[in-house]
Amino acid sequence: MPAERYYHSSPFAPGGEITLETNEARHLVSVMRGNPGDCVELFDGRGHLAQGQVSTIHKKRGVTIEIQSVSFEALPVRTMTLYQAIPRSNRLDTILEKTTELGVTTIILFPGARSERSNLAPNQQARAQKVVVAAAKQCGRLWLPRIELAGPIGSWDPMDGDIFFGDIDASAPRLRNIEIDKERPVGLVVGPESGLTHEEEKVLRASGAIGVSLNHNILRTDTAAIVGVALLA
Amino acid sequence: MPAERYYHSSPFAPGGEITLETNEARHLVSVMRGNPGDCVELFDGRGHLAQGQVSTIHKKRGVTIEIQSVSFEALPVRTMTLYQAIPRSNRLDTILEKTTELGVTTIILFPGARSERSNLAPNQQARAQKVVVAAAKQCGRLWLPRIELAGPIGSWDPMDGDIFFGDIDASAPRLRNIEIDKERPVGLVVGPESGLTHEEEKVLRASGAIGVSLNHNILRTDTAAIVGVALLA
Numbered sequence: 001m002p003a004e005r006y007y008h009s010s011p012f013a014p015g016g017e018i019t020l021e022t023n024e025a026r027h028l029v030s031v032m033r034g035n036p037g038d039c040v041e042l043f044d045g046r047g048h049l050a051q052g053q054v055s056t057i058h059k060k061r062g063v064t065i066e067i068q069s070v071s072f073e074a075l076p077v078r079t080m081t082l083y084q085a086i087p088r089s090n091r092l093d094t095i096l097e098k099t100t101e102l103g104v105t106t107i108i109l110f111p112g113a114r115s116e117r118s119n120l121a122p123n124q125q126a127r128a129q130k131v132v133v134a135a136a137k138q139c140g141r142l143w144l145p146r147i148e149l150a151g152p153i154g155s156w157d158p159m160d161g162d163i164f165f166g167d168i169d170a171s172a173p174r175l176r177n178i179e180i181d182k183e184r185p186v187g188l189v190v191g192p193e194s195g196l197t198h199e200e201e202k203v204l205r206a207s208g209a210i211g212v213s214l215n216h217n218i219l220r221t222d223t224a225a226i227v228g229v230a231l232l233a
Numbered sequence: 234m235p236a237e238r239y240y241h242s243s244p245f246a247p248g249g250e251i252t253l254e255t256n257e258a259r260h261l262v263s264v265m266r267g268n269p270g271d272c273v274e275l276f277d278g279r280g281h282l283a284q285g286q287v288s289t290i291h292k293k294r295g296v297t298i299e300i301q302s303v304s305f306e307a308l309p310v311r312t313m314t315l316y317q318a319i320p321r322s323n324r325l326d327t328i329l330e331k332t333t334e335l336g337v338t339t340i341i342l343f344p345g346a347r348s349e350r351s352n353l354a355p356n357q358q359a360r361a362q363k364v365v366v367a368a369a370k371q372c373g374r375l376w377l378p379r380i381e382l383a384g385p386i387g388s389w390d391p392m393d394g395d396i397f398f399g400d401i402d403a404s405a406p407r408l409r410n411i412e413i414d415k416e417r418p419v420g421l422v423v424g425p426e427s428g429l430t431h432e433e434e435k436v437l438r439a440s441g442a443i444g445v446s447l448n449h450n451i452l453r454t455d456t457a458a459i460v461g462v463a464l465l466a
Contacts, residue, residue, distance in 0.1 A: 094327065098456050102448055139450040176464070215335055215466055217372040223331045226456070227463040231409070233448055 004032055005041040005137045012042060012050050012067045023130070025063040028054070040065060045136065045144035047073045073142045079105045079161070079185040080232055083150075084225055085112030085192040089124060091222040093131050098226040100135035100145055103233045107132075110150040114194040120149060153189075153200045158207065161185025164232070165204050166224045167211025168195060175212040175231045188228040193221050237265055238274040238370045245275060245283050245300045256363070258296040261287070273298060278369065278377035280306045306375045312338045312394070312418040313465055316383075317458055318345030318425040322357060324455040326364050331459045333368035333378055336466045340365075343383040347427040353382060386422075386433045391440065394418025397465070398437050399457045400444025401428060408445040408464045421461040426454050 006024045020028060028034040034054055042050040042065065049072075052065040082099055086092070086109050099107065111118035120128065128147050136144055150156060161184045164175060180186065189196075189204060196204070201211065214227045239257045253261060261267040267287055275283040275298065282305075285298040315332055319325070319342050332340065344351035353361065361380050369377055383389060394417045397408060413419065422429075422437060429437070434444065447460045 097453075098459070101450055101452050101456050102460070103450060138453060141450055176466075215463065217334055217336060217374055219334050220330075220371060223334050223459070226331070226459055227335070230448065230460040230463055233409075 004028075004034075004038070005043060005140075006065075007133045007137065008042045008044055011044065012048065012052075012070060014050075014067055014069050016067050017055065017064050018042070018052075018067065019061070020063040020065060022062075028063055029057060034063070042067070043136070043142050045133065045142070047075060047142050049073070049142055075143055076103070076105060078182065080229065081106040081108060081159070081161075081185070081187040082225055082229055083108045083110060083156075083159075083187060083189040085110060085115045085190060085196075085221065086117045086120065087192065087221050088116060089127075091220070092124075092128065094222045095225045096128055096131040096147075097135040098222075099229045100132045100141070101139040102226070102229045103141070104145050104229050105143070106146045106148065108148045108150050110156075111152050112192040113152065113197045113200055115192040125149075153196075154203045156207075159187050159209070161187060163187040163189065163204070163207070163209040164212045164228070165189035165196065165201070165209050166191060166214055166219075166228060167201070168213070168218055169211060170213075172211045172213040175214055175228060178210075178212065180232055186232045188225070188232060190221055190225045190228060237261075237267075237271070238276060238373075239298075240366045240370065241275045241277055244277065245281065245285075245303060247283075247300055247302050249300045250288065250297050251275070251285075251300065252294070253296040253298060255295075261296055262290060267296070275300070276369070276375050278366065278375070280308060280375050282306070282375055308376055309336070309338060311415065313462065314339040314341060314392070314418070314420040315458055315462055316341045316343060316389075316392075316420060316422040318343060318348045318423060318429075318454065319350045319353060320425060320454050321349060322360075324453070325357075325361065327455045328458045329361055329364040329380075330368045331455075332462045333365045333374070334372040335459070335462045336374070337378050337462050338376070339379045339381065341381045341383045343389075344385050345425040346385065346430045346433055348425040358382075386429075387436045389440075392420055392442070394420060396420040396422065396437070396440070396442040397445045397461070398422035398429065398434070398442050399424060399447055399452070399461060400434065401446070401451055402444060403446075405444045405446040408447055408461060411443075411445065413465055419465045421458070421465060423454055423458045423461060 038054045050070045271287045283303045284301045288299045
């Protein structure tokens with residue numbers, strides 16, 4: 001993990017000063033026991049990484065950081081999209097954390113026909129964003145994955161690139177054995193714990209998606225998402 | 234998930250009757266709301282699967298099940314071993330659950346030089362066993378992975394088969410691109426969150442292990458274990 005990295009959503013420029021957002025300020029003060037003069041890193045989730053120094057820590061006005069230098073990393077050229085049937089929230093946390101580490105660029109959450117949940121409440125959306133920020137800090141990536149909510153399979157716009165979906169049919173080829181074109185966008189559709197319905201699979205196949213096996217055992221939805229994205233990365 | 238499957242560690246035979254162990258009995262009564270006459274499955278974690286029927290549910294004497302038939306599945310021929318530096322317990326749970334689903338046959342927990350923890354207390358060992366039992370039920374496997382505690386790297390017996398370890402060196406080959414001989418035993422060594430030391434890597438290399446990269450990002454220890462085992466399975 002980069003020594004001490006904080007997320008700041010608005011732009012920063014060398015010589016300027018920013019005030020850390022509440023959660024991040026709390027982390028710097030209470031967890032990291034930061035002090036004025038400490039060197040820290042800032043990232044904005046859109047490719048910018050800044051070196052900075054804590055200038056003031058003030059109970060009410062918060063933590064201010066002086067920006068010393070800013071570097072930029074281009075957006076990854078290849079998009080890797082996870083279409084994930086909305087799972088229970090502990091499994092969603094695992095999926096968001098792990099697939100962020102593994103380099104997913106977009107996470108589209110949709111209600112599967114057999115999903116236990118059909119939507120994410122606003123506080124759950126905020127939590128999801130926090131999880132991907134923490135994972136991005138951890139693994140050092142500078143672009144946050146985008147998290148989107150979608151309608152059910154069948155209501156989607158055409159998907160771009162090579163799309164796979166987890167298929168428990170014994171005749172499905174193992175994703176491990178498929179050569180992945182690393183130049184093309186890629187996507188993986190993962191159903192809920194009880195699986196995709198026959199109808200959902202039909203719609204996916206009609207759109208060009210390929211059913212694949214991820215393991216000889218049937219995997220939980222979060223295991224399938226992690227393993228599938230790892231194989232496509 | 235198989236409809237309703239319970240774990241029972243002692244042998245069972247057709248026509249016989251068994252009394253469910255405490256946790257499993259509680260699950261049948263309180264969670265699954267089981268009743269006498271219900272059909273259930275039992276597995277012993279050593280390849281046996283029984284079809285049975287609940288005969289009595291008694292507060293003190295527990296739940297008895299009449300065994301109707303027993304089938305047997307041979308031990309997987311190929312061993313797949315995860316050598317995991319002991320992580321924090323929430324990450325250990327994730328590792329145990331996911332790698333059990335993915336077919337690991339042995340999990341050896343060891344104190345890494347930079348591990349946050351150097352041992353598992355007896356209650357944590359019992360918890361680990363419960364997690365793999367739950368995961369085995371979930372994915373339908375009939376043999377439980379063995380969980381063992383080992384000393385530090387350097388004190389180990391020679392490892393059998395093709396052994397890989399997570400290596401963050403940029404020149405390490407991607408495990409995804411290595412052809413795995415599915416006929417041979419295979420193992421993966423995963424270091425703690427702060428990584429293996431240079432000394433530990435030297436010992437592993439001297440024993441024939443190959444350093445591999447799992448992703449272009451640096452992964453958390455639990456993500457590395459899941460992804461690595463998925464690639465070897």
